[in-house]
Structures are given as structure tokens and as C-alpha cells.
Amino acid sequence: MSENASSAPQSRGPADHNVREQIVEAAEEHFSHYGYEKTTVSDLAKSIGFSKAYIYKFFDSKQAIGEAICAKTLSAIIVAVEEAVANAPTATEKFRRMFKSLVSTGVSLFFNDRKLYDIAAHSAGEGWPSARAYAQRIEQILMEVIREGRESGEFERKTPLDETVNAIFLVIQPYVNPLLLQYNLDLAEEAPVQLSNLVLRSLAP
Amino acid sequence: MSENASSAPQSRGPADHNVREQIVEAAEEHFSHYGYEKTTVSDLAKSIGFSKAYIYKFFDSKQAIGEAICAKTLSAIIVAVEEAVANAPTATEKFRRMFKSLVSTGVSLFFNDRKLYDIAAHSAGEGWPSARAYAQRIEQILMEVIREGRESGEFERKTPLDETVNAIFLVIQPYVNPLLLQYNLDLAEEAPVQLSNLVLRSLAP
Numbered sequence: 001m002s003e004n005a006s007s008a009p010q011s012r013g014p015a016d017h018n019v020r021e022q023i024v025e026a027a028e029e030h031f032s033h034y035g036y037e038k039t040t041v042s043d044l045a046k047s048i049g050f051s052k053a054y055i056y057k058f059f060d061s062k063q064a065i066g067e068a069i070c071a072k073t074l075s076a077i078i079v080a081v082e083e084a085v086a087n088a089p090t091a092t093e094k095f096r097r098m099f100k101s102l103v104s105t106g107v108s109l110f111f112n113d114r115k116l117y118d119i120a121a122h123s124a125g126e127g128w129p130s131a132r133a134y135a136q137r138i139e140q141i142l143m144e145v146i147r148e149g150r151e152s153g154e155f156e157r158k159t160p161l162d163e164t165v166n167a168i169f170l171v172i173q174p175y176v177n178p179l180l181l182q183y184n185l186d187l188a189e190e191a192p193v194q195l196s197n198l199v200l201r202s203l204a205p
Numbered sequence: 206m207s208e209n210a211s212s213a214p215q216s217r218g219p220a221d222h223n224v225r226e227q228i229v230e231a232a233e234e235h236f237s238h239y240g241y242e243k244t245t246v247s248d249l250a251k252s253i254g255f256s257k258a259y260i261y262k263f264f265d266s267k268q269a270i271g272e273a274i275c276a277k278t279l280s281a282i283i284v285a286v287e288e289a290v291a292n293a294p295t296a297t298e299k300f301r302r303m304f305k306s307l308v309s310t311g312v313s314l315f316f317n318d319r320k321l322y323d324i325a326a327h328s329a330g331e332g333w334p335s336a337r338a339y340a341q342r343i344e345q346i347l348m349e350v351i352r353e354g355r356e357s358g359e360f361e362r363k364t365p366l367d368e369t370v371n372a373i374f375l376v377i378q379p380y381v382n383p384l385l386l387q388y389n390l391d392l393a394e395e396a397p398v399q400l401s402n403l404v405l406r407s408l409a410p
């Protein structure tokens with residue numbers, strides 16, 4: 001899934017990884033100053049010093065560039081979550097840390113770079129592949145944690161695994177989805193703790 | 206709380222209930238055609254056939270009129286939830302029906318009158334008294350249901366009552382808050398069932 005999330009779905013032309021990277025980085029900086037909505041590919045080309053035609057060799061559209069930035073940003077959250085989970089000793093602790101790191105990384109992204117956050121929120125609102133891949137990867141990590149907890153005897157096994165995972169995903173969704181997270185910033189400290197406790201009570205064997 | 210939700214917080218002048226009602230009804234119709242954001246008190250006065258000065262005798266501002274409409278709309282949800290809860294035989298069933306009616310009434314409001322829904326969402330975003338009173342009333346109903354379930358032995362009693370209620374309120378909040386509900390419409394069928402099951406598992410004694 002990480003692979004999926006970081007590959008550009010609409011790339012074309014020569015597979016020159018460096019040029020692509022260069023365009024994405026320049027676009028990221030440009031968007032973070034001027035916003036995603038207001039920038040055109042022409043503006044971008046001018047500011048990077050490439051021709052518009054050259055940029056179109058690498059990206060189909062502004063959205064494709066936005067997608068690449070979005071995928072990069074969302075991948076950073078995934079990496080933080082994966083690290084948090086890998087370092088936890090038990091499934092219970094994995095779940096707590098997963099939820100906590102998800103919210104704290106998302107929020108710090110939000111506070112540090114509101115304009116980039118807007119791209120992610122836009123992406124989630126429009127159902128871009130990067131946002132969908134991100135949500136799927138989070139759900140997959142969640143499923144691994146629940147499965148581990150069931151195997152170790154920490155979590156109950158009566159409820160079908162899919163049902164448990166779906167329901168917990170609905171609980172964390174307002175904090176996973178960048179579009180919703182922006183309305184939940186004042187809950188960023190409290191919600192992961194309280195909701196983790198509730199979810200863990202629901203998982204008790 | 207219902208009383209609170211339906212009283213206009215910024216009313217002034219003669220306590221002529223009928224004229225207030227008349228203004229609120231006319232404004233409701235006007236907003237539902239032209240939208241809340243785009244309408245001024247002058248537009249409203251013209252369309253009702255009252256002078257602007259006369260309207261200001263009853264309401265401080267456009268927001269005060271919006272507040273009154275919002276309070277009325279949110280009260281309708283409260284009434285639906287209260288009825289759903291009153292008719293349920295057990296605390297478990299009360300919780301299920303509460304959540305279900307909350308979502309279905311909110312969603313039908315959304316589909317029937319998007320413009321009025323926008324006032325409610327605006328109100329929730331700005332933290333208007335009507336929206337706050339609504340959320341408080343929902344939390345209060347929730348607390349009564351949990352307390353009843355603890356007394357009847359349906360629900361566990363180890364977790365402090367406040368903690369349980371707060372956490373469950375966080376679970377239902379994306380469906381209580383009109384601002385968040387608009388992003389969760391595609392989950393309106395599935396979420397109340399799945400989340401009710403999860404919450405009820407967490408409440409098991």
C-alpha cells in the first residue's frame with residue numbers, strides 16, 4: 001500500500017525520477033505559498049523555470065501534481081503510524097499508539113502547513129487515489145493489530161473480524177480523514193485517549 | 206434544555222410571540238430559497254413586507270433570526286430522539302434508537318432542505334448557542350440512557366459515568382454535529398448500526 005500511495009497514478013513520459021521529484025518539490029513550495037486552488041500549471045511552470053510543455057511530459061494535470069504531493073504527505077503519516085505500531089509491545093499498546101500518532105502527525109501537518117493540508121483535505125473530499133490508498137493502508141494496519149490481539153488473547157474473538165475492524169475504523173475515521181480532522185482539532189488531545197479506552201473496552205475478551 | 210434550545214437568545218422589544226413567529230417563518234422560507242449567507246435583513250424586510258426597523262424591534266441581527274430558525278430545526282431532531290428513546294423497552298434498545306433517529310432525522314433535514322441545513326452547519330461551525338444547547342441536550346439524553354442501563358444491570362459500572370458518556374459522545378459526534386454530518390452522509394445507514402454494536406460491546410458488564 002505504501003508503494004501504491006507513493007506512485008503517481010497519472011505519470012507519463014520519460015521515467016526520469018529526478019525531474020519528477022524536482023517538479024513535485026517546487027510545486028509543494030509554490031502551493032504552500034499561494035495555495036493549491038489558486039495556482040495554475042502556467043504559474044507553476046513560470047516559478048520553476050520549466051516550460052509548461054515540459055511539465056506536461058511528467059504530469060497529466062495540476063491534479064496529478066497535487067496527487068503526488070498528497071501521496072508524499074500522507075505517506076509521512078503512514079510512516080509515523082507504522083513506527084509507532086512497530087515499537088509497541090502488545091496489541092493493546094499498538095492500538096493506542098496507532099491512534100495517537102495518527103492524530104498528532106495529522107495535526108502537526110495541519111499546523112505547520114495549512115496550505116498543504118488543504119490539498120490533502122481537497123484530495124479526501126474528491127476521493128483521489130492517494131487519499132483512498134491512505135485510508136486503506138490505515139485500515140490494513142488496524143486489521144493487523146486486531147488480529148494480533150485476537151491471537152495473543154488480548155481481544156475477544158466472538159465478533160467477526162471484519163465487523164470489528166469496520167466499526168473501529170468508523171470510530172477513528174474523523175481523525176484519519178483530513179477533511180474531517182480540521183473540525184476536530186480541539187479534540188486532538190482528548191479524543192485518542194478517550195476513544196482508545198472505549199474501543200479497548202469493546203475488545204475485552 | 207428543549208426550552209433553552211427554542212428560546213431566542215437575543216430577543217428584545219415587545220414580547221409579541223406571534224410577530225416573532227411570523228418573522229421566523231418568513232425568514233425560514235426566504236433563506237430556504239436564497240440561502241442564509243446571501244440574504245441581508247433589508248432583503249428579508251422587503252420580502253416580508255415589514256420595515257427593517259420593525260424587524261430590529263424583535264431581533265438584534267440576522268444571526269439572531271438564524272439562531273431562532275436553527276433552534277427550531279434542531280429542536281425537531283431532539284423531539285424525534287426523545288420519542289425514539291421513550292418508546293424503547295431497554296437501555297440497550299434506547300441507545301440504538303437514539304443513535305438511529307439522530308442520524309435519520311439529521312439526514313432527512315439535510316436532503317429536504319439543504320439551505321436550512323446550511324444554517325445549522327454554519328451555526329455549529331460558529332458555536333452558536335442553539336447548536337451548543339442541542340449538543341448538550343443530546344449528551345444529557347445519552348447520560349440518562351447510560352445511567353438507566355447501569356441501574357438495570359445491562360451496562361458495566363466500573364468505568365466512571367462521565368468518562369463513559371464523554372467517550373460515547375465522541376463516537377456519535379460526527380453524526381450529531383451538522384457540520385460533520387454532511388461529510389458522513391454515505392455512512393448514514395451503516396454507521397449507526399455498526400457503531401451502536403461497538404459501543405454496546407464496550408458497555409457489556
